[in-house]
Amino acid sequence: xxxxxxxxxxxxxxxxxxxxxxxxxxxxxxxxxxxxxxxxxxxxxxxxxxxxxxxxxxxxxxxxxxxxxxxxxxxxxxxxxxxxxxxxxxxxxxxxxxxxxxxxxxxxxxxxxxxxxxxxxxxxxxxxxxxxxxxxxxxxxxxxxxxxxxxxxxxxxxxxxxxxxxxxxxxxxxxxxxxxxxxxxxxxxxxxxxxxxxxxx
Amino acid sequence: xxxxxxxxxxxxxxxxxxxxxxxxxxxxxxxxxxxxxxxxxxxxxxxxxxxxxxxxxxxxxxxxxxxxxxxxxxxxxxxxxxxxxxxxxxxxxxxxxxxxxxxxxxxxxxxxxxxxxxxxxxxxxxxxxxxxxxxxxxxxxxxxxxxxxxxxxxxxxxxxxxxxxxxxxxxxxxxxxxxxxxxxxxxxxxxxxxxxxxxxx
DNA sequence: GGAATAACCATACGAGCATATGGCTTCCTC
DNA sequence: GAGGAAGCCATATGCTCGTATGGTTATTCC
Numbered sequence: 130x131x132x133x134x135x136x137x138x139x140x141x142x143x144x145x146x147x148x149x150x151x152x153x154x155x156x157x158x159x160x161x162x163x164x165x166x167x168x169x170x171x172x173x174x175x176x177x178x179x180x181x182x183x184x185x186x187x188x189x190x191x192x193x194x195x196x197x198x199x200x201x202x203x204x205x206x207x208x209x210x211x212x213x214x215x216x217x218x219x220x221x222x223x224x225x226x227x228x229x230x231x232x233x234x235x236x237x238x239x240x241x242x243x244x245x246x247x248x249x250x251x252x253x254x255x256x257x258x259x260x261x262x263x264x265x266x267x268x269x270x271x272x273x274x275x276x277x278x279x280x281x282x283x284x285x286x287x288x289x290x291x292x293x294x295x296x297x298x299x300x301x302x303x304x305x306x307x308x309x310x311x312x313x314x315x316x317x318x319x320x321x322x323x324x325x326x327x328x329x330x
Numbered sequence: 331x332x333x334x335x336x337x338x339x340x341x342x343x344x345x346x347x348x349x350x351x352x353x354x355x356x357x358x359x360x361x362x363x364x365x366x367x368x369x370x371x372x373x374x375x376x377x378x379x380x381x382x383x384x385x386x387x388x389x390x391x392x393x394x395x396x397x398x399x400x401x402x403x404x405x406x407x408x409x410x411x412x413x414x415x416x417x418x419x420x421x422x423x424x425x426x427x428x429x430x431x432x433x434x435x436x437x438x439x440x441x442x443x444x445x446x447x448x449x450x451x452x453x454x455x456x457x458x459x460x461x462x463x464x465x466x467x468x469x470x471x472x473x474x475x476x477x478x479x480x481x482x483x484x485x486x487x488x489x490x491x492x493x494x495x496x497x498x499x500x501x502x503x504x505x506x507x508x509x510x511x512x513x514x515x516x517x518x519x520x521x522x523x524x525x526x527x528x529x530x531x
Numbered sequence: 532g533g534a535a536t537a538a539c540c541a542t543a544c545g546a547g548c549a550t551a552t553g554g555c556t557t558c559c560t561c
Numbered sequence: 562g563a564g565g566a567a568g569c570c571a572t573a574t575g576c577t578c579g580t581a582t583g584g585t586t587a588t589t590c591c
Contacts, residue, residue: 286488
């Protein structure tokens, strides 16, 4: 049911996600949707929460993989961040849903709460990565981790917007993606200039 | 009339900007609004266009002032960019309106066109500033101006999001603004490391 | 000065929506 | 096997919205 909601919003915006449309898309009746969700707001909020959870889970898995492979933190971050970019149709859909809810967050406090929370989590994880980088020698010790996390998370979000405007698959899109990746790499390089000095045991 | 629309959207979101509400807010009848705008879409698009025009005009004035005062390009950019940040109630309102339309742009091509165009203008102006910086010695000649503009515009947009989440006026807000300004200053510093070598005549 | 054009209004209409209501079935559980 | 909860549905209700309609009052221009 949340999947149907996601699909509708991704395809035609929040306004298209009516109770009737969700029910039809999910193959149920309107009444059943009401049976599980007391109101439309509840349904939307649930769908939104679930999507952000999925995103964060994917990122967490990538982090775990990177750590298992003993990759430097810089490389792990470089691998994770484009997970939030609209690089294929699935992630373009997520981007659209996220944007729709960001607008809704301006007026609906419960949505704003979720948006704020996920943003805080992302920034916190980046900040922790920078702190870890200090310990293992990738990051200079005087670096302000919070400030770095602020810049990096802002940059990711901003680049996502720029990337979305170019339709996927074209040559212009490929060039843009290259540019965005290069920017991210550069910026990560400026915050993580060193080599990890930990040795495999 | 566009002002009334702006006010409503800024205060309560796109959904609150109904024909009746706009008419009431502007002190006219619904019929008169219809007389000037063939459809609601037309009204919304006009209001959006006008707002972006206002923003770009303000920026252009700041640029002109900075050039008249022979300020270095880096300083002019540092002065202009926060113009798009939600630093006071007026600009918070503009931010909300812009966000609402960005979401709408996902589904309405005419809105997407305007959003895309203004984004292109902003990026183009930054790129031109970088090119100018090369000529006067502030920027290293091998710098990729398009890439720099991409990063800077993404950074501004991303930082705007981060800034908005903190309510204005608090101490947390002031700290965040400081941090955002510091980041922007740093980044401008990395793209504009030199001094202008032009002399006053 | 008269006709056409523009400014301006109240109200009607019809569609779409969220939600409420009252039901029917299935499946546990005591 | 009675009964009650949970799964499931069709339809009614009432509201809000964009737009259509048919006007009246100014203004302008020949």
